[in-house]
Amino acid sequence: MVRLVMILLGVDYLRTRWRSLQLIGWVSLVLGVVVFIDALDSALFFPITPFAILLLLEGLATLAVAWTGMGGQRTLRYVKGLAFCVAAALILAGHHHGHFILSMIFGTLFLADGLLQIVSAKVVRYRTWRLAMIGGGVEIALAIFFYQPYPTHYVGTVPYCLGLGLMFGGWNMILLSTRVRRLASNPAVASNDASADAANSAASAVAGGRLSVVEWDGPPAADEDALTVHVWTPVGSSKGEARRQLIVDRYIAAVDRNGVISTGHAALESPEGIYISLYPGVEIDRSPDDFARLLRATRENDVPGVFQPNYPTESKAWCPSTVQVRIRNYDPVRLRRFWDAYRQDTTYNLTHRNCSSTVSRALEAAIEGASARVWGGLGGWRPFLRVITTPELWVAAQLRKRAATMAWTPGLTLDYARALSMLADPRPSGWVKMARLAVRRMVRSRQQWREEERGATASQEAGGGHGAGVVRD
Template structure:
């Protein structure tokens, strides 16, 4: 979440505040260590009831704001608010059964997350998969500790769990601060999010041949940046079998057994159109399924980039979702597109159409909120936006498994709300502040 915020605030903000970021990470991690030790020594000094009240208030606010969300955003906020509300009620009840339920909930959650991390790392084999495998194993062990009666007592479950989260987030914040400190002049904050192998590939590209001088183009107007999404269900030729999550994020299957995976592209007319396809269809038979899921170099195949949206529509069909941005870094997007298109390689799980669009969108978001970063109140308002948390969760899932058109759509929508906030911010959409705003329709153009 911090990385996405730093990307939006820009390199000047990042370089001037890296020391503050590191200090916050150290203090936050130290507080977490104190909270965890407090949960282990048998005598709780942590203000558990006050924390439960704050969590209850946060859950009520989240549930109130969720009704004004769009599509998946609404579902995620309702789920997050409902879980936090249930946990807050258990904390405030402070009974033996409530402490046991908390241990089971926290332990089961971390066990599932760790198991998914281990499975996706082992199957997909994305870069740095071994560290993800180790991290997943640590989460499984942590889950077992949470539900064990010894050495952790049920009454100390919340403080132990919260302390561990604070330590991990503090260490991650310090790590980000160190990466920020090493940013060279002339670089961008996109380097904080971009995979290291992608940046190394860019650096290894041969220098471009000098082009003949051309007259300077006219200053660009308000050309919109458009993220095109062809959803699996929207591109199916017949009615699909109802499987909401699978259809949205993986693939849709119609009654005849035809599989539709969808597609994603990004357009800034007339300068950029990034739409990556494999030159030849990939064998997706069951016998080859696990092999082609691996994000290894031996699964790279030749790829091709379509020239423009008109050609894509002529060859296939119109995109059924369009997420439009009016604030973006035109220069950064064009530079990324030029570098990315020089290597026409396709990988089903690591360098596909969706990952190309996700990275291009992040490059275009570099420093778009630089004006907002000059006021601490605006910075805090941005950090407290629910959409920033949603964007971080979507990106985390995609980077540990694979980018799909559905994940790109949710990611782009969350970023759009952050960059182009609605007239009434989230804290003014709470029902008891007045007439609540109606939910925006899930339009085909957002």
């Protein structure tokens, strides 16, 4: 999440506030430790009932406005609202059963994530796979802590989670402040030439500027210039009829009736003529026997790659992309700088440097500073608060973490692009949209009443005039 915040707000915005960020981080970290320690005995000072009521109100409020979202945003709001309501209900239910169920849920989530991280790190063997295995071990230890009843017999489940959340959030804030203090530019998009970085940053500021629009009601129109992420899903690009496998054929690969594996594909296209689509120069044998070996992100699996010239050529040679994600608020200068440097190396690796990882990195380069361009005019801390309170930031951070510990796949890139599109091109909040709809309905109703009154008045005048004529006759 630290890297995503740096990308979305830009280093310049955060560097001027590094001291405040560090102070907030330390306060959150200390407060989290205090809350966690307080929960280790049965005498809880944490106001758990008011917290549950606030959680329930937030869940109900989210569900009330969830229908105003679009696509994945609507689904995310429903999931968030239901999760908050269920958690609040279990807390308010109290006694042993509510706390026990809640503790089992949290323990299972930590256990599943830890096991997945360890297994994927062991299989893929990327550069920092040992650190990832240690992190997975910590998650499993937390799962065991939640599963066993000692020391509070599950009564301290909520304060435990809140304390852990405050500690991890504070630690991330400290890391963020430390990094932006020392950086002259964003490492996600920086080149090796400092003078070129400065020149490109200045040109980028002129090209991007401050946007006059701070939110959009929906995705870009078909005739509107926008950055496009093309995704060929494993099922959609399979040569034969795919055997449906839940989650696997969405995020990893699809297998057709003949046993042929399809992993899908991803590409990025900009209105300025940039097309980024990395493909192996020689078709990789993806039979089930060799597939496990190819998953390792090691140098022996590097093969020469080629960049496709443009979307019409690629789609004609293969098939049209299954899904497209379009983003208005991007920086063409930073995208061009990334592309000029990245295309010098054509190496392809199925898990370490593939089409999806290439598109994801290019997308991050293109949207650097997007939130600052949208909300920079608000001033102060409001841009930072808008970013960290957007649910899609958490979703994007989790997707990025999963891809970093496993591998970027077209399915992960698709969800990542959708989440980033909500951050780069923010949609109106549910309450704002509901207020707008209410105002529009009030205006329409008022206009309708006026028209009805005018019609009634006209009818009365017409009837009165006819009666007067009859009397005169």
